[in-house]
Amino acid sequence: xxxxxxxxxxxxFRIRYVFYLVILLLFLLxxxxxxxxxxxxxxxxxxxxxxxxxxxxxxxxxxxxxxxxGAAVYPVTVLLVMCLVRGFFPPAPERKGYFCSLxxxxxxxxxxxxxxP
Numbered sequence: 001x002x003x004x005x006x007x008x009x010x011x012x013f014r015i016r017y018v019f020y021l022v023i024l025l026l027f028l029l030x031x032x033x034x035x036x037x038x039x040x041x042x043x044x045x046x047x048x049x050x051x052x053x054x055x056x057x058x059x060x061x062x063x064x065x066x067x068x069x070g071a072a073v074y075p076v077t078v079l080l081v082m083c084l085v086r087g088f089f090p091p092a093p094e095r096k097g098y099f100c101s102l103x104x105x106x107x108x109x110x111x112x113x114x115x116x117p
Contacts, residue, residue, distance in 0.1 A: 027065070041059075069110050
């Protein structure tokens with residue numbers, strides 16, 4: 001009886017995954033609409049309108065993601081989308097050591113793309 005109750009609570013839909021999905025879609029949209037000319041507008045060196053679909057916030061997001069990860073931002077984003085989508089399907093995966101392994105993979109991808117641009 002308790003196994004049945006535990007299984008139902010374990011497979012319950014979590015609203016936080018929807019919040020994560022919205023944030024990740026915002027990041028994805030800002031990355032896909034990244035314009036190099038937006039950097040000059042944000043820094044104050046040029047006058048014009050930001051061409052990012054998300055607006056100035058999206059231009060800042062894409063700028064900082066490219067500063068942090070470089071060209072590896074695209075595979076990192078694909079990896080994060082796969083990790084998020086996995087949480088929507090039952091049964092929920094066991095997450096022991098998940099965060100540390102995800103950080104190691106992110107750093108590894110970033111270093112790999114930095115070595116061979």
